[in-house]
Amino acid sequence: MSLLRTLRTVRHLKAAQITDRLRRGARRSRLSGLPDASRYSLRRRPPQPPALVRADTVDGARFRFLRVSREAGGDDRWDPRGVARLWTYNLHYFQYLPVLDPAVGLALVEDWIARNPLPRGPGWEPYTISLRVREWTEWLMVHAGSLGGRALPIVA
Numbered sequence: 001m002s003l004l005r006t007l008r009t010v011r012h013l014k015a016a017q018i019t020d021r022l023r024r025g026a027r028r029s030r031l032s033g034l035p036d037a038s039r040y041s042l043r044r045r046p047p048q049p050p051a052l053v054r055a056d057t058v059d060g061a062r063f064r065f066l067r068v069s070r071e072a073g074g075d076d077r078w079d080p081r082g083v084a085r086l087w088t089y090n091l092h093y094f095q096y097l098p099v100l101d102p103a104v105g106l107a108l109v110e111d112w113i114a115r116n117p118l119p120r121g122p123g124w125e126p127y128t129i130s131l132r133v134r135e136w137t138e139w140l141m142v143h144a145g146s147l148g149g150r151a152l153p154i155v156a
Contacts, residue, residue, distance in 0.1 A: 057099065088122045097139045
């Protein structure tokens, strides 16, 4: 930036803006000695199930959340009647995926995709989506090799 351009810009600024800019520039120069984050790569690590998810929470045939246990089958598997909305949210979060056998986990993911094609219901609410996407991504990174080359179908 040329000196003339800088002077033309600075003349329109208030004193507080100039001092803040100088302060931020000084702070940035102090931080420049930190290691470059681009040198680090992401390492695959097995996802850790949340502390609230235990192996007895789900086995693929039965789910247990909020001290309520339900069978995992039927037409209303992903929107069961007679349970609290929070229970249904826990079902859609898929935070239980790490404790399942990979084949059972894949079957549940495929079943969810097949039974929830339209973006409506508790499984399509923003927070539910954000947790499920994270859980599926971490799980697929760990189990990609053990799925026998199968890929998840893309939801259109």
